[in-house]
Amino acid sequence: MSDVHDINDASIPLLTDTLVPGNPLRAVTPLAQTFAAEAPAAVPAPAAEDGLFAHDADALVERLRGRCLTWLTGEGRNVIEARCNAALQEHTHWLVGHVSREIGLALETELKGWVRAAVREELAARSGVPPESGGG
Template sequence: MTDPHDPNSIPMLTDVIVPGRPPLGRPGETHAQAQVETPHEPLPASQPTAQPGAYTPPAASLSGTAPLDAREIEFIAERLRGRFANYLRQDARAVIEARCRDAIEEHTNWLVRQVSREVMSALEQEVAGWVRDAVSEELARHTSRR
């Protein structure tokens, strides 16, 4: 698992991100770095608002800085892609394998319970027949002696 306080960690689906609120900084990260990496800023009141939850790119700037050019956007996208690929090669693999093991174990346990239930049912019926036959034979043998 990754440490959420690690500046190189990848945000998880469980991280809470609130639109319009600056993200919580990670240790060692400056406010400017956090703003460049997560360009979420509320729209000025003069612009129409989008539907709740919809991403709207920043209009002109990020807190007084120049807008990102294509090279910077490409750099950020490549960095995120690299971090995600690294996560998939390492931590995600362990998580996926653990979940697969759990699912296989759960399914195996379910199968064992089902087979056990079927075997017990068949044995109950068979044993009941054996007991009935043994009692009948014993009664027949007991009545023939009289």
């Protein structure tokens, strides 16, 4: 596959391609026309700080606060709980592996002493000599 873009192949546009012919800065696409049709013709300036826009902002904040709290007590709680459970499970697996390695290393050291003591006891029992004290 070649890294060279064939300008006659219009199946995959590149970032350098002009998707709307003409001046790209003045391009009007169907999506831009839709937004222009929905946009208000003029935005009135607020008369005072406590005017219409301050009231609208307070109402918007209150509605968003309500939606956030509703989400956090409903679907959001389930999302948070699932993520916490996944994190707890992951940490549990890590902790079990870490503790298992630590116990394995400690047992390896102890096991050497236990085997030496058992071999001494067995040799002493076979030869009739009492085993040496010390060991493990």
